[in-house]
Amino acid sequence: MSVTAPITLAAHNLVRCFGRNEAIRGVSLQLRQGEVLGLLGQNGAGKSTTLQMLAGTLLPQSGQIEICGFDLTRHPRMAKAKIGFVPERVPVYQDMKVDDFLMFAARLRRMPPTRIMDALAETKYRCSLQDSGKKIIGTLSKGYQQRIGIAQAIIHQPEVIILDEPTVSLDPSQIRDIRALIRELGSLYSVILSTHLLDEVESICDRAEILHHGRLVYGSTSAQMQQYGLNQPGFILTLLSPPALPELQSVAGVQQVDQLSATQFRILHAHDSNPGAALLELAAKKGWLAEPLVPLRSALEDVFMQITQTGKS
Amino acid sequence: MILTIARKELRSLFGTPSTWLILGMLQFIFALFFLARLDAFIQLQPQLAQLINAPGATSAVAAPLFSSAALIMMMLIPVFTMRLIAEERRNQTMTLLMSSPVSNWEIVLGKFTGLMLFLVPVTLSCVLIVLTLAAGTQLDIGLILANALGLMLLCASYAALGMYVSALTLQPAIAAIGALAISFGLMLVDISTEEHDASWRALTPTHHFQNFNIGLLNSGDMVFFLLFCGFFLVLTIRQLHNNRMYGQ
Numbered sequence: 001m002s003v004t005a006p007i008t009l010a011a012h013n014l015v016r017c018f019g020r021n022e023a024i025r026g027v028s029l030q031l032r033q034g035e036v037l038g039l040l041g042q043n044g045a046g047k048s049t050t051l052q053m054l055a056g057t058l059l060p061q062s063g064q065i066e067i068c069g070f071d072l073t074r075h076p077r078m079a080k081a082k083i084g085f086v087p088e089r090v091p092v093y094q095d096m097k098v099d100d101f102l103m104f105a106a107r108l109r110r111m112p113p114t115r116i117m118d119a120l121a122e123t124k125y126r127c128s129l130q131d132s133g134k135k136i137i138g139t140l141s142k143g144y145q146q147r148i149g150i151a152q153a154i155i156h157q158p159e160v161i162i163l164d165e166p167t168v169s170l171d172p173s174q175i176r177d178i179r180a181l182i183r184e185l186g187s188l189y190s191v192i193l194s195t196h197l198l199d200e201v202e203s204i205c206d207r208a209e210i211l212h213h214g215r216l217v218y219g220s221t222s223a224q225m226q227q228y229g230l231n232q233p234g235f236i237l238t239l240l241s242p243p244a245l246p247e248l249q250s251v252a253g254v255q256q257v258d259q260l261s262a263t264q265f266r267i268l269h270a271h272d273s274n275p276g277a278a279l280l281e282l283a284a285k286k287g288w289l290a291e292p293l294v295p296l297r298s299a300l301e302d303v304f305m306q307i308t309q310t311g312k313s
Numbered sequence: 314m315i316l317t318i319a320r321k322e323l324r325s326l327f328g329t330p331s332t333w334l335i336l337g338m339l340q341f342i343f344a345l346f347f348l349a350r351l352d353a354f355i356q357l358q359p360q361l362a363q364l365i366n367a368p369g370a371t372s373a374v375a376a377p378l379f380s381s382a383a384l385i386m387m388m389l390i391p392v393f394t395m396r397l398i399a400e401e402r403r404n405q406t407m408t409l410l411m412s413s414p415v416s417n418w419e420i421v422l423g424k425f426t427g428l429m430l431f432l433v434p435v436t437l438s439c440v441l442i443v444l445t446l447a448a449g450t451q452l453d454i455g456l457i458l459a460n461a462l463g464l465m466l467l468c469a470s471y472a473a474l475g476m477y478v479s480a481l482t483l484q485p486a487i488a489a490i491g492a493l494a495i496s497f498g499l500m501l502v503d504i505s506t507e508e509h510d511a512s513w514r515a516l517t518p519t520h521h522f523q524n525f526n527i528g529l530l531n532s533g534d535m536v537f538f539l540l541f542c543g544f545f546l547v548l549t550i551r552q553l554h555n556n557r558m559y560g561q
Contacts, residue, residue: 018560057411059558080414091409095328107317108413152409 005032006068008082008159008190014053014063016046023049024060025214029192031160036186038205039194040304046214047194048088051164054192055085068159081109084158084189088165090149094138098129098148101137102155109156119155127151127181143174150178154185161185163193167200179204198304210307218307234268234296235276236260240289251275251282266296314415318423319430326393326431335389340438346381347442350374371453372528375443379460380526382439383519386432386468387496393431394475395489397424398549402556403483417553421546425476432468436461456528463525466538470518471496473545480552 009031016024024046031037041047052058054065056072056079065072070079093101102123106116124130127147132140137148146166153161166182167175183204185191195201201208209219237248240263248257248265253275256268269275276293283290326332354361354373361367401407410420440461446452475492482488496518503517514520518541521534 055408055412057408057557058560077414077416080412083412085408085412087405087408089405091404091406093325093406094404095325100324104317104321105409105413108314108410108415110314110414 005034007031008033008068009054009192010064010066011050011054012064012066014050014060014065016049016053016058016060023214024053026063027211027214027216028063029054029209029216031190031192033159033190034187035207036182036191036193036205038201038208039192039211040196040198040201040208041194041211042196042308045211047196047211048164050211051085051162051192051194052087054160055083055087055162056080057085057087081156082159084153084156084161086149086153086161086163086166088168090145092137092145092148092152094136096137097133098124098135098137098140099133101148102151105152106155109158111156119157123151123155126154126184128177143170143177146170146174146178147181150181150185154189157189159189161189161191163191165194165196167195167197210304212308233271233274234266236294236296237265237267237279238263238291238294239265239283240291241287243286243288248279251279253278268296314419315423315426318410318415318420319427322397322424322427323430326427332393335392336435339385339389339435342385343378343382343439343442347374347378350377351446369453370446370450371443371456374446375452375457376460376526376528378443379439379464382436383464383467383522383526386435386464387471387500387519388493390432390468390471391475391478391489391492391496393428394472394479394492395485396479397428397476398479398553399482399485399488403485407556411557417550417557420553421476421549425472425546428472428476429469432472433465436464436468439464453528459525459528459530462530463522463534466525466535467518467522470538470541470545473542473549477545477549477552480549480556 007030009029011027011029014024014027015022027046027050029037029050039047039050049058053060054072056065056076059073065079067079068082070082072079096104099120102120103116106119107113111119124133127150129144129147129151132144137145140148150163150166153163163182167178170178179200182191182193186204186206193200193205207220210217242263242265245257245259248254248267253269253273254267255270258266260266267275267279280290280293282288351374354370357373361373398407401410440457443457444452471492474495475488478491478495479485479488482491499517500519503514503519506514515537518538521537524531524534
C-alpha cells in the first residue's frame, strides 16, 4: 500500500440515530486501494452500524459515502457494484447449493453471464471451496459458511470489501485460514473489517481506527499503535544464570533495571543509545547465559483500554 | 434482474419438500371437489333435463370448482408469501439483496414474479381437471377461461397482500396469520354487507371474483385486481425502503 494509491472508499461525517440514541456521531473514514483497515471497538461502539452504512444496507441520516468516486445514495447501482459485504451473520441461503448460491450472487451484482463461470472457479479456488460446489450450504460447517460468505462478496471482483467480524465463532485453525485469505484480499482490493479482537488487528491490518461511543477516537498504523503509551524504550533480558542487579545497572546506557522474575529483567534505556549489544557481549563474557532480547511494546490491549478510557472522559 | 430474483424464488420454493406436499394435497382436494360436483350433477341430470335453459356441465361442475379453489388459495397463499421477506430478514439474507446493486422495486417485483410463476401452473392444473369433462360433453370454454383468469388475478392479489404483510414482520408465522386474517376479513366484508351497500363490497377481491365466476368479463373487475396488486406492491417497496431507513 502506498500513499499515492487511489482512494476507493471515502465516508464523510456519517451520522446515524436509532430513536433518541445517537449511534454514530460524525464518523469520517478513508480507505486506499490495497489497504486493510481494522475498525476496533467495544461491543455497541457502532462498528456494525458504520459498516452497514458503508455497504448501503442502512441509510445514514447525514453524511456522504463515496465508493470509487460514486456517491452511494445518489448512484447506488454504480457504487454497490464495487462493494462486497460480509455481515456478521453471513447472508447464505441454507437450502441452496454452493455453486448455485455463488452464481446467484454474481448475477445479483450484474456480472456479464459470460464471465460468471470463470469468476466462480477463481473464487472457489481462492476460498478453498473447490470440492464443495455441489454441497448444500446448510450441511456445511460454520467455517465453510464463513468462507462462502466471503466468496459471495468477492465473486464480482469489487474494489472494496467490507467484513463485519469475520472470524467470530470460528475455531483457531479456521481463524488462521480466514485471516490468510483476508490478507491476500487486502493486497488486491481495499478491505475494511470490524473486530473486537486486538490480535486480529495486529496480524492483518495495516491501519486501525478505534470507534468509541459512535466516534472515531484514534487512528493510526497498527505498528505505531503498539508504541502508544510507551514513554521510554526498553527490552526484556533473560539471563539463565543472572548476576547481581547492580552489575547490570553499571552497564553504559542502561537507565533502569527491574527484576521481573529470577531470570528476567526489564531494562529501560534512553531513546538514542541502545545497550543491548553491550549487554549481550558482557553476558557472553561472564557466562550469564543470555537468551534473545525481547523489545518492550505495549500490548494492544493496554493501548486500546487507555484510548477508550480517555475517550470516555 | 427481476428474472434472476424470480428464478431464485421459484427454485427455493421447489427446493423444499413441503411445497411438493402442498401441491399434491391441492391436486387431491381439487379432484375430490370436482368428483363430488360431477357426481351430484350426474344424479340431478334427469331432473335438469326437464328444465328449459338448464345449467350445463361447465356451470354446474367447473364454476363451483373454481369458486372453492378461490377459497382454498386464499388460505394457502399466505403459506407461500410468509417466507418471501420475513424469513429473509430473519435469516439476514436480505442483506445480500440490500447490499447488491439492485433497487427495492426490482427485489419486490422479482419475488412477486417468482411466486406468480409458481401459482399460475397451480391455477392451470384446475383448468386441466375441468377439461377432462370434454371427453363426455361439450364445454363452455369461455366460462372456463374467465374463471381461470379470475382465479389468477385473485391469486395475484393475495400474493401481493401477503408479501406486504411479510415485509412488516420478522416472523414468518405472523406474516402468514396476518395475511390470512386480512384476506379472511375482506371475505367477511363481502359476505356480510347488505345488497344495497355496494361501496364496501367493491373493495373486496372475492366480490370481484364473483363476476369472473359466472363468466362475466368486466374491465372494472380487472382494473380492481390490478390496482389491488399495484397498491400492495408499492406499499411493499415503501416498506423495504423504511427497513433501509430505520434498520432491519
